[in-house]
Amino acid sequence: MKPSFIPVSMPDLSDLETRYATEAVASTWISSTGAFLDRFESEFAEASGTNFALGTTSGTTALHLALAALGLGQGDEVIVPSMTYIATANAVRYCGAEPVFVDIDPATWCLDPTAIEAAITPKTKGIIPVHLLGHPADMDPIMQLAVTHGLWVVEDAAEATFARYKGRLCGSLGTAGTFSFFGNKILTAGEGGAVTCNDESLRHRMALLRGQGMDPEKRYHFPIVGFNYRLTNVAAAILCGQMDRRESIIDRRNAILRLYAEELADVPGVAIRQDAPWAETAPWMFSCLIDPAKFGCRRDDLASELAERGIDSRPMFIPIHRLPPYRQSAKKRRTVLPVTDRLGALGIMLPTYPQLSDAEVLRICSSVREIGQGHLSKRVAAQVHRLTPTQPAAQPRKAA
Ligand SMILES: Cc1ncc(COP(=O)(O)O)c(C=O)c1O
The missing domain is CATH 3.90.1150.10 (Aspartate Aminotransferase, domain 1)
Incomplete structure (x- = not known):
């Protein structure tokens, strides 16, 4: 008998995800508000050791949202590894800024902290360490450099959901953390993402930008240009099932x-x-x-x-x-x-x-x-x- 084909990845979905998704559909709350969305955001924030989590349409939009909310713009530079999925660099470009590539450590395969300082210029606004293939980047020296040079740090934890650095959860160590729930990720909803942070004003800016810039106090008033990066309640239902089974x-x-x-x-x-x-x-x-x-x-x-x-x-x-x-x-x-x-x-x-x-x-x-x-x-x-x-x-x- 011919051996069966082995794909490189496959989502692990059970009856539980089916049940939750069906409940979401039956409730008619299939857009970007609903009980599963609230539940997922609060459970994910807690499980990733942060005060806040916002669901997004993907890991890429989570990155873009964080960078935009941090005010990244034309002419700025951000230090990123070149050994990552292209979304990390693309999100920098979406803001009109330029990624400056720094080498990785041969032991961790993540951003080499000793190579970062030489790449910092007056235009540098932040650092995006990627926890590549689930291994945390060496965050202490990276955070130290960020403090010394007044930079923000956005952790790209797309591949590292619930990884820990010195006992602390990846995505909770920098200014913000981003996650992907694409079909091949540890938790998945097919497509989806999340951005985490501890600072309430950053959460507020990200929530505003995620929802087209609509003023939360005044419906259909748009004080800024935002995006539609909202996760749906159906995707959140699938993610609640994944969280239960994580x-x-x-x-x-x-x-x-x-x-x-x-x-x-x-x-x-x-x-x-x-x-x-x-x-x-x-x-x-x-x-x-x-x-x-x-x-x-x-x-x-x-x-x-x-x-x-x-x-x-x-x-x-x-x-x-x-x-x-x-x-x-x-x-x-x-x-x-x-x-x-x-x-x-x-x-x-x-x-x-x-x-x-x-x-x-x-x-x-x-x-x-x-x-x-x-x-x-x-x-x-x-x-x-x-x-x-x-x-x-x-x-x-x-x-x-
Ligand atoms: C390191 C890294 N960053 C960002 C992303 C982007 O995530 P998404 O595919 O959900 O947009 C991925 C996912 O593939 C990734 O591996």
Whole structure:
């Protein structure tokens, strides 16, 4: 029997999400007000260790909302990693500002605090550390730099829901935190996001901007230009179900990541990020680096051969400073990011979702091992062939 196709991610939805979503529909409160929305925002704020959470249409709009509310504008600069999903940089551009890319730490794969100061200029307004692939950025030195230079910090926690830095929740450490509930995220409503903060006046500005700028005291009066970034009550209902089930979702994802790490630990040329001692990571996508010299083939060849075996995967993010909308400005600034480039070239994400069985993880890991071994043995055979002197063709014996 042909083994079944393994996608790279899959939302984990149960009868509970169906029931809550159905209740929302039956109530006719399907737009951006309703009981599920209030419940989700208060539960999420509490679970992420903040005073306030606002639901948004996506992680991208959560970022834009935070930056706009913080007053980011034309000519400003923001320090961001280039190793992230493009939304982090795009949100800066939406405000007319410019992302200034800084390299990542080879241990955490997140913004390198020692590289930030050199990138700060009089135009710098803030820093966006991304808690990449569920691992917290080293926030203490980042917050220290922000205080010294009078900058705000927006944590992009899209991939790090409920991760902790030194015991404190990601998204609660900076000026604001942003989250994504896209279909491949730890909690999902298909699309959706949230922005968290502790400051009431910032919450007020973000709420105003989220709702088209409408004055909360005077209906249909619009004192400013806002956006429509509101989460719906139906999406919030699905998220309430995800919140109720979050422990089991996170436990299963963690178990999958542990199994991958155990199974791939001794595969030559496969490097797995080690968690920093202060990190409690969020179990997003299992990721590792493929060193072609030791593994036997390049990351992309591994991905194609996995696909032939019915296993989906995803390459690491292309560094943003290499992408067309940002290439020119990064070049002008002489941006050189060797750690980012290495991760972008070697990194691969493997299937991670709660419904993935242990047997499927073992199938993926043995496929990775076999593909690498296959290439290494071909390489050895080719070397042996090159080193073996060609035998002269046997001469026919002359007749005496
Ligand atoms: C680091 C990071 N930031 C921002 C986003 C944007 O989130 P969304 O896709 O919900 O807009 C994502 C999601 O994919 C992400 O991974």
